[in-house]
Amino acid sequence: MDEIKFSINGCGPSCCQSNSESSSCSQTLKKTCQESAEQKKIEYQKPHVRAPMSAEYHEVEHLMNLWGLNTVCKEAACPNIGECWAKRHATFMILGDTCTRACAFCHIKTGKPNEVDPNEPERVAKAVAHLKLQHVVVTSVDRDDLPDGGANHFAQTIAQIRLHNKETTIEILTPDFLRKDGAVEIIIKSKPDIFNHNLETVPGLYKKVRPGARYFNSLNLLKQVKDADKTIYTKSGLMVGLGEKREEILQVMDDLRCANVDFITIGQYLQPTPKHYKVAEYVNQETFEFYRAQAVARGFKMVASSALTRSSYHAGDYFNKLKQMEK
Numbered sequence: 439m440d441e442i443k444f445s446i447n448g449c450g451p452s453c454c455q456s457n458s459e460s461s462s463c464s465q466t467l468k469k470t471c472q473e474s475a476e477q478k479k480i481e482y483q484k485p486h487v488r489a490p491m492s493a494e495y496h497e498v499e500h501l502m503n504l505w506g507l508n509t510v511c512k513e514a515a516c517p518n519i520g521e522c523w524a525k526r527h528a529t530f531m532i533l534g535d536t537c538t539r540a541c542a543f544c545h546i547k548t549g550k551p552n553e554v555d556p557n558e559p560e561r562v563a564k565a566v567a568h569l570k571l572q573h574v575v576v577t578s579v580d581r582d583d584l585p586d587g588g589a590n591h592f593a594q595t596i597a598q599i600r601l602h603n604k605e606t607t608i609e610i611l612t613p614d615f616l617r618k619d620g621a622v623e624i625i626i627k628s629k630p631d632i633f634n635h636n637l638e639t640v641p642g643l644y645k646k647v648r649p650g651a652r653y654f655n656s657l658n659l660l661k662q663v664k665d666a667d668k669t670i671y672t673k674s675g676l677m678v679g680l681g682e683k684r685e686e687i688l689q690v691m692d693d694l695r696c697a698n699v700d701f702i703t704i705g706q707y708l709q710p711t712p713k714h715y716k717v718a719e720y721v722n723q724e725t726f727e728f729y730r731a732q733a734v735a736r737g738f739k740m741v742a743s744s745a746l747t748r749s750s751y752h753a754g755d756y757f758n759k760l761k762q763m764e765k
Contacts, residue, residue, distance in 0.1 A: 498528055501568065505561045508535045529575040529611075529750040530562050532595055533588045537579035539650040543638070543677065545710035546579060554584070554591055563598035566606060573754030574599060575634075577611035580650070587613060589621035593628035607631040607757060609673075611749055614656050622659060626666045632701070632757060633663045634673040634749055637694070640686035647680055647715055661697035671739075671760065673701035675749045678729075680707050681718035687729060691736050701740040701760070704729050705747035721745065739763065 502509055508531040536551040537544070566574050576595055581588040589612075596608055609632035615621035625633065641653040664672045674694055676687065687704075694702060704726065709717050723744070730743040740760045742751070 498569070501565060502528070505565055506555075507558070507561060507565055508532075528565075528569065529577055529753075530565070530595075531577050531579065532558055532562065533578040533581050533584075533591055535579065538582040539580040541638075541650065542647050542715035543680070543707060543710075545714070551579065551581060551583060554581075554588070559591065559595040559598040560602075562595055563602040566599055567602045571603070571606055571754075573607045573609065573757055574603075575609045575611060575750040575753050577750075578613060580613040582616070582650075585618070586624065587615040587618035587621045589615060589618065589624040593624050596628045596630055607754070609634060609750070609753055609757065611636065612659075614651050614659055616650075616652060616655055622662050623666075626663055626670070629667065630670060632671045632673055632753075633660075634675070634701075635659050636675040636749060637690060638675070638677055639680055640676075640682045640690055642686060643680055643682060657693055657697055660694070660699050664698045671701060671757075672697075672699045673703070673749075674699050675703040675705070675747075677707040678704060678721045678725075679717050679719045680715065684725075684728075688732055691733055691738075695736050695738070700738065701756070702733050702738050702742075703747050703749055703751075704733070704741075704743040705751075706745040 501507075509528045533554060534551045535547065537546050537548050538551060540548045562576065576592070576599075578588055578592065592610055592612060596610070599606060599608055608630045610625070610630045611634040612625060614635065615625075635656060637653065637656050638651075639647045644651060644653050660672050660674055663670055676690060678687065691702065706721055707715075707717060709715065726743045726745065726747075730741050733741040733743065740756050740763075742756060
């Protein structure tokens with residue numbers, strides 16, 4: 439009869455089946471323990487934020503619900519929502535709350551979207567006026583189901599904001615308009631103050647992290663906007679902690695500068711739910727400072743690089759600094 443061997447490390451099943459299986463079982467337990475310890479180490483390094491509590495936060499939440507508006511702050515589970523909404527800053531998400539893509543990092547729900555709401559641009563504009571925003575960021579879900587990818591809706595939203603808020607500067611964060619001929623021309627003609635499209639990650643991770651997109655299509659979109667109208671500032675963002683290497687981030691910076699992108703944001707990826715892409719690393723502040731220095735050296739006019747940096751985080755403040763620098 440085979441001898442029963444018991445595990446005493448407390449990291450898995452209480453025993454192995456037999457002598458013939460004990461070695462395999464021991465290796466499995468060891469691997470499980472190592473993975474558990476590594477995950478705990480990663481989680482320990484995770485940045486933490488305070489839960490939203492302010493009266494201003496609840497005021498913004500009520501306004502969005504009352505007017506039937508979506509924000510990327512809420513739909514994408516942004517960690518900065520408490521801080522931003524306390525300042526009455528919100529990033530509007532147009533074209534519904536359902537995305538036609540299924541990026542592995544994104545918390546926004548996916549599926550078949552509803553019809554486009556033709557009155558949404560005016561409601562966004564009135565909300566901007568109500569919040570007295572000097573700078574507004576407007577983004578959207580991907581709408582691969584629309585012939586123009588939602589470009590005309592962006593243009594209408596920009597026009598309505600300008601109609602109701604003549605002094606407000608406008609930043610848009612758009613999808614990639616993949617295979618949507620003429621969409622970028624519509625966006626350029628609408629003349630936002632800042633055109634933002636996030637590359638999100640390094641090209642080697644696109645198949646896993648952003649499978650519905652194409653790296654060079656996104657890069658070319660940014661270049662097209664700048665080539666067509668040099669008065670429009672261009673901007674792009676990257677997440678780190680997905681398993682990329684430093685030299686890959688630096689190569690993306692070089693690619694963005696070749697496209698004459700003005701502004702880069704770099705922030706820590708945070709896994710929205712256990713079903714989403716796992717965090718490979720929580721990047722330390724020293725590394726964020728390294729990326730900042732490298733970006734400045736490459737000629738970016740503005741750089742935001744920290745764990746909690748997001749595309750629209752302090753967007754108005756950075757834009758004001760950018761304008762001051764160029765005076």
